[in-house]
Amino acid sequence: MSTIAPPHIQQLGLVSLAQIRQLLSSQIAAETHWIKDLSDQEFAQEFHRITHAQRFMQRWEADPQFREQVINNPQQAVARYHLDVDPEEIKPLWEPQLLEQLQTAGKLPLLVERCRDFAQAFEQCNDSNLIAASHNRHYTAWRSRQMNRLSSQVPQWLSEDIGHFPVSFELSQGCSIGCWFCSVSAPTLEDIFFYTPENAQLWRKVLELLQEKLGTAAGEGFCYWATDPLDNPDYEKFLCDYHEILGVFPQTTTAQPLKNINRTKSLLKLALEKGNRLNRFSILSLKILDKLHEAFTPEELAFVGLVTQNQEAGIEKASAGRMREYNQRQATKKEQVVDESLPGTNACVSGFLFNMVDRSVKLVSPCPASDRFPNGYQVHDQTTFTTVDELRTFLDKAIETYMPLSLRPGDRVRFRSDLKYEEFEDGFHVSTRFLTLKFRNDPYLKQLGKVILKGDKTVSQITSLFNICGTSTPTTLKALNLMFAQGILAEQPEE
Structure with missing residues (x-):
């Protein structure tokens, strides 16, 4: 097993220890106390282990030869890429079936739990x-x-x-x-x-x-x-x-993170100082991944997602x-x-x-x-x-x-052209190969579906028609606006 000294506790990658802890504390769930409970030295060591596990997974996702080598000779694989991590300790990360088993049993290794905390905190770059x-x-x-x-x-x-x-x-x-x-x-x-x-x-x-x-x-x-x-x-x-x-x-x-490495590092540092949670590098070849891992330490890429x-x-x-x-x-x-x-x-x-x-x-x-x-x-x-x-x-x-909040009286009402329509005695279904929405349990919905399917009437014309049949305007509008909110009525630009 390789032993690589972790960075100085006051400098973890591009920004300071205090900044890293603040970023993590603001993102990881409050019930996760390990960030604040660890001493500075302990936190530096744990951050070092997490980032090396992160780099292991970057290589695992991108490189089939690395995956094969990990399976056949895991210690040789991590030594080759200077990874300070035990493949067996993080095995649930690269074996989904094992992850599910251990998670169900409540027996996830501590490092795996912390890696997942870290990943979940930064996998979404939008709020x-x-x-x-x-x-x-x-x-x-x-x-x-x-x-x-x-x-x-x-x-x-x-x-x-x-x-x-x-x-x-x-x-x-x-x-x-x-x-x-x-x-x-x-x-x-x-x-x-x-x-x-x-x-x-x-x-x-x-x-x-x-x-x-x-x-x-x-x-x-x-x-x-x-x-x-x-x-x-x-x-x-x-x-x-x-x-x-x-x-x-x-x-x-x-x-192009390698076009100007100093610029890229400065940008990542600036982003962290401004509170940015995650940036991404698109990896177009294994050669680029090799050069990236040579130019950046695991700690420097802690808050970077690689799109392989x-x-x-x-x-x-x-x-x-x-x-x-x-x-x-x-x-x-x-x-x-x-x-x-x-x-x-x-x-x-x-x-x-x-x-x-x-x-x-x-x-x-x-x-x-x-x-x-x-x-x-x-x-x-x-x-x-x-x-x-x-x-x-x-x-x-x-x-x-x-962007109206609801349908307007003059809006022509019709189903999206990509929807399949099925009629029933008490209503109708609209569906695609991915989703089916049901509008049933009221006989008038069958007639409403027919009118919308024809697609030649406005909201006011539909409510007037159903008024004659004994259905109140609020009832008809409620049904129409429900369909509108569900996105099944045509809104795309006209041809």
């Missing part, structure tokens, strides 16, 4: 409670409908994994990386939104406007999309403004954008048809998507990729702006048009 607590009730209701809609369009695991963030900013036009599987078909890098006095002023005013319109939810955005954030040499300056105005230092996901996109990792990629095009080419070669109902999005914004280079803004939400929406998100409305007043006009119009 959905802050988004849901936005003072703009119209936005939160609309976002909830998009979440409910998507839950019937993709598998449950994917639906639960998508964050539905309120806002995203592209600080460049295009991306320098050119990943072959890019789900949003990022174009080649063409231009950059530099932090000039003019751009800085516009940027700050846009952030202030979003704070006014969305409240706390505005802080739960990020500054990339079909871009790599580190393409912008002024990226950190924009994030500092974001933190100053919205109170949150956005998380970063980049595929290398082919050896075998992670299924969203069939959207360039990946969808690749799947279609492969299917054509094999004379097969691409199953468009399989996971086809990793778009994670239900809200406003900005490109600050061309001053554009779109209202978007995730959806399965299709010929109409090849990149896995739909655009409800869009515009360009040159002033913040123009942007304000668009935001107000988008909120008023697309």
